[in-house]
Structure formats: C-alpha cells, structure tokens
Amino acid sequence: MTSISAIKAIRVINQSRLQFVTPTAISQLFDLTKKNTVYKLLQRLEKYQLIHRLNHGQYLVANSSVTDFAIANSLVTPSYVSFESALSFYGILAQFPYPITSATTKKSVVIDALDKEFQFTRLSDRFFFGYQSINHQLIASPEKALIDGLYLMSKGLRRLDLDGLDLTSINKNHLKQLALKISFRPFSKLFLKLHL
Numbered sequence: 001m002t003s004i005s006a007i008k009a010i011r012v013i014n015q016s017r018l019q020f021v022t023p024t025a026i027s028q029l030f031d032l033t034k035k036n037t038v039y040k041l042l043q044r045l046e047k048y049q050l051i052h053r054l055n056h057g058q059y060l061v062a063n064s065s066v067t068d069f070a071i072a073n074s075l076v077t078p079s080y081v082s083f084e085s086a087l088s089f090y091g092i093l094a095q096f097p098y099p100i101t102s103a104t105t106k107k108s109v110v111i112d113a114l115d116k117e118f119q120f121t122r123l124s125d126r127f128f129f130g131y132q133s134i135n136h137q138l139i140a141s142p143e144k145a146l147i148d149g150l151y152l153m154s155k156g157l158r159r160l161d162l163d164g165l166d167l168t169s170i171n172k173n174h175l176k177q178l179a180l181k182i183s184f185r186p187f188s189k190l191f192l193k194l195h196l
Contacts, residue, residue: 004030004041010050010061019064020074022057054113068116069137072100075111076120079104080131080138083121083158086145092165103128103140103148121152130178143175147182150194154187162193172196 009030013021016029023038032038042059045051051059055075060066069081069089083101087093099110099117108122130144140148146165152158179191 006041006044006048006050009041009045013051013061019061019066019070020054021051021059021061052114055111060114067135067137068100068118069139071113071116072102072118072120073138075113075118076102076104076106076109078106078128079120080140082131082140082145082148083152084149084160086140086142087149087160087165089139090142090145090169092142092146092167092169093160094164094166103131121157123148123151127151127182141174142170143178146170146175147178150190151182151184151187154184154190167194167196 012029018025018029021029021042023035023042026032026041027035027038030041032041042051046053046059050062052062054060054071058075060071069085072081072085073079079102081089081100082103084093084097085099085101088096099119101119101121103123104120105125105128106120106122109120111118111120127148130147131138131140133139139145146167149158149160153160176196179188182188182191
C-alpha cells in the first residue's frame, strides 16, 4: 500500500475509535513500514484539518469529543491533572486558571497546543499518587490536588490564596493523612495555616 487518501485514512481512524494518533499508531493501523509514508499521510491529514497537531508526533483526531484534561493526560505520560486546574474542577478554587496544570514524574515543561497552555510540573515518584480516573481522565483527588499545590507553594514554585479556598468539600481526615506523607518543614508550616 503506497498511497492512502486522507478521506480513506480518516474513515479507518474513526472506525477504530482513536481520539489521538501518533506515527506509531498510524504505522500499525495501516501496516506501513516506511517512516516517510507515515509522515506524508500525517501531513495530508493535517493539511485537510482531519487531525490537529498537539506536540511532536502527537495529534488529536478532528471532531473528537475530548476534554482539555484528557489532552493533558495524552501530552505527557505519566501525568495527572492537579494543582489549580483540579482545585477549580472540584470547586475549591473559585476561578478556573488559564493553563491546564498537571503533575508528572518527568521534567517540568509547558506545552502550547490548540491555543491553550498545558503546564506539567515535576513531582518526585514518592509524591506521584492520589489520583483517579474520572470520565477517562486522570485527575488528583480534591485532597491530593490541595496537597500538591501546598507542596509547590512551600517550595516557592506556586501561589495559592489560602483564604480564597473553599474547603467544605475536602475530607479533612484524608487531607491530614496525606499531609503526613510530606516530610518537608516549610510544607508542614504552610499546612498549619489551613486551620483544620
């Protein structure tokens, strides 16, 4: 198979129910062995706006009903939505932040995709827990999102208006248990300011 039309390709992609594609996925889906053929097909799909480039080698299939959180999860793996975005999602933080904020065990990075900013902040492997899948998107629990935000704030990497947080939906016992896992004095001092 030397040449595949963009229309035929998008039909096959849609039938396979893929929302995101990569060169590897295209190669496997169409049994293509030549990298050049794969990239030319991706270029055609992008030219006709049947896919949208997210990052190097990552594309979103057009007309996919994908949330910004799911896009964030796909851009950097492993990652989960946390910090301001998760706090806003749960109604703990009143305003929704412009960037989509996530935690990762990889290097911190900011990615601009689809006219949005996706921020990924590195957390140590030992702090990479406390997230769940909600509608096929990985997001920190309300308590872990707050712990993540406070931890970065204690390191001078984030700002949170503690007085502006609505903690009524927070499970305070669970929050305290999570806080015990962080043995960092500036964090402990900051945590006490929550007056739980």
